[in-house]
Amino acid sequence: MEPHYLQHLSGGSDKDVILGDLMTQYGNDVWNFAFFLTRHADAADDLTQDVFLSVYDKLYSFRGECSVKSWLLTITRNKSLNYLKSAFIRKVTLVDYVIRKGSSRSAEAELFDRLETRHIWATLMRIPRKFREILLLNAHYQLTNKEISILLEIPEATVKTRLHRARKKLSDMLNNDYQGGE
Template sequence: MKLEPHYLKYLAETQDKDYILLDLMANYGNDVWNFAYFLTRSSDAADDLSQDVFLSVYDRIYSFRGECTMKSWILTITRNKSLNYLKKQLIRKILPVKTVPHGGTVQSAESQLFDRMETKRIWSAVIQLPRKFREVVILDAHYGLTDKEIAELLNISQGTVKSRLHRARTKITVILETDNEGE
């Protein structure tokens, strides 16, 4: 479903952009920060970009037409701002990746440790990918966007999304196998 009626309803019924912005920040703040971090590899840049993204959202909230989900719209703004930042800064430094928390039943401490180590290892491999592969993997695996949503966000065809996902997964496999051989 493309439209998010509750936001469109708020936009139609209220002039209180502050209330809408606070709600958007609560719902999408972590996603914006994480996506900016994955693209820039810098927590400081992700902090700054997150603020900048929500300032843009605040300024453009009434221009949201509902042609995509609110999440896709905000992540598109995040991507554009992150890419502009990278062009200006020419960042090439790889930073360690924080573990991605995931829910589930209670596990033993040993099992949790191995899961965290494996998750960190996988995301470290993702960070090593070229940007065009890294962003499709993150949008697919971390944010759960469909191929169509990713294609719209990146302004590429769905076939290109599928191809990049396949090639990215192949590259991740090679990186992980190379790491295993080195141990």
């Protein structure tokens, strides 16, 4: 892991500039992970703001024991899980799916690619969260097993096992869908 300048900050550093850099570099990753966990764009917006507010308050506490990305994703995960556990969300949220609006290109190949991608993402969203999380952190964010184990606070062997099971579960579900005629 490469050392990051955050671990060498002093009280005289300009927190606004540093926060701007972090938001520019990692803002999309934080929002996407929050959205992936909550499945609500509005919640992802709020959680992203909350994450960066927490980072602003705790900026000088970064020790460099992990990468900045995994530090931010850990904060995002914790805030997202707290959000999902809150009584307000359990009682008030009525719709548990996302309706995407967008335009499609006229090329048939592009259409089929998009349909395939949507189908894979829809299938991924059907597997349990502990497996979705592992796949997303490994495949999309390209975190190592060690970084994932630190982020999720589980042993590295558990990460490997869950990753294997998640891939198998996703593969089986996709194969069943294709054999079923979808």
